[in-house]
Amino acid sequence: MAEPTSNVMPALLSGLRIVELASDRAAYAGKLMGDLGADVIVVEAPGGHASRGYGPFVDDKADPDRCLWWWNYNTSKRSVVLDLDSAEGRDSFRRLAQSADIVLEGEDPGTLDALGIDHTQIRADAPALIWVSVTPNGRRCADLHEPATDITLLSAGGTVWNCGYDDHSLPPIRPSGGHAHHTASAFAVMGALTAVVHRDLTGVGQHVDVSMLAATNVTTEVSSIDWLYRRATNNRQTGRHASEHVTMGIQVETGDGGYCSNPLGLTTAGNYKSVLDWLGELGLVDEFPEAFFLQMGIDRGGVSLKVLGQDVEATEIYRAGREALYLIASKLTMAEFFVQAQQRGIACGAVYAPDEALADPHFRFREYPVEVDHPELGRSYTYPGLPFTGDFIPTTIKRAPLVGEHTQEVLGEL
Structure with missing residues (x-):
């Protein structure tokens, strides 16, 4: 466990070291734990993770360090570049992983095992290590290698069925914004921190296996339970909860068109x-x-x-x-x-647009919008902050790292 480096009151997860293999699937989980004070080290391939290529970019300049997707999902992390296809890179990853409390990854099943750096191989010499895997169907299922995207997971999990309009001649719609990835990441954080409590009590780590499909299914409100226990089907309704019975609209239009x-x-x-x-x-x-x-x-x-x-x-x-x-x-x-x-x-x-929400007095009072300094650009930007507050929860977050910004620093700590 990493030692606190100042006399400031420690953040909630200060002292936890998390090694995250850069991915789309688990990035939000790493962000949440980093913003809560954990030392999150995100491991990228040479040139940076592929997600740095997702647009849009700051000032419309396509640059891996100006990617808004990367900025949003990788706050409060340090970046290390390792070539896992090389023996040297894999050796560095092993040493880095064995120095951590938690390894977080979203690789397809079998990928890390083929490289000799999966949880069974690394935890053999580090039994207290907690390893969190986020995969479409989980590591323990028959469909390990079935292709999956956000929309296929939300569809198969039942979420899409609940979303759409009263007119069922129209197809259902999916929530936007990587809903399956966010949901799975939230469960990954809960599983990881529960495993930390278990490790602190027993000295033994464990493999936390997160199924994105299962995570989407348990967030269908009562629809899954209604079917399992009552064989009742809840139907989607415009702008309101899916229900077995038609309910009245809950959105009211105001005089100014809001x-x-x-x-x-x-x-x-x-x-x-x-x-x-x-x-x-x-x-x-x-x-x-x-x-x-x-x-x-x-x-x-x-x-x-x-x-x-x-x-x-x-x-x-x-x-x-x-x-x-x-x-x-x-x-x-x-x-x-x-x-x-x-x-x-x-x-x-x-019912706010995102920019209107950030200006809401309630959000302002909670200090939810935060200014994040970007010295590399000579500017600061407004970010959405943490969705929760508390005595040991930081009120500030750090910008996402540049490609390999902390490689020498982190490897020098091993």
Whole structure:
């Protein structure tokens, strides 16, 4: 385990050394642990990993050190260049891996074994080492070498079935942005840190085998469970949760053309009173003849989501609550509806574009957008920060490394 190098309060994962073989599949896992304070050493091939060639590039200059994909997924890491096709490179990798707490890789099964540097070969001399593999189907399956991409994994895992529109004559759609890779990386971090706890208690490391396919399947909300236990099929719905039954839309369009999301509708007596009062304050009661349903919602103490579609009265009360929100939203801006709904105890979220999200006061208060210095370019850039905060969680992150920037430094530490 690496030693802390300053008197500053240690970050959550300071002292952990992680050797990551550069990949698309596990890059986000390494980023999360690096941003949490671990010493993450990303091993690249000569010239840099292929992902450095993904566009777009800063200032539209195609350069491996200006790749925005690389910048995003490799913050807070050090870069070492090793030629694993050479005996010298493999020897350096063995020594580097055996100096680590965790090795993180996303290679196709059999690739590292053929080079003599897979987990069984390296852990033989380092039994406390934790080895995390992220592969499409996992290392323990019949389809080890079946080709896979983000869309094939999300489709086979069931996620794509849940995403799309009410009109089922249209094909389903997939979430964008490497959803399968992010999901698998999140499970890789959980598995790795659980293995660290086990190692600290027993002195023994282990192989953590992450299946990207399984990771996508367990994130289909209740759809997999509903099928396994009830043989019920949940169907996709526009902009809302897949469900066995058709539900009302949860996005409300505001007067300025924006959208807010109200996932729960009105459920408590307090919710119904707040909306009835809100209609009154805006002078909209006469425009909403179903206002008496809101009073019924108050009188019956709210509406349980469990009875919708079964209890006729409750369903109509709930529907009226939704329609009241549609009317109110049409008279306000997105910002006004978003803030006022929350002030009244009604669950609500603004539907932001990414740049709008970074400007949100809540994100700003949490210091989520962070400035990252790029001395090699003489500039700093705004990055999305960590998705969680805490006493031992850093509030800053470091820029992604240049190709082989730390090779001599890291190898000199061995």
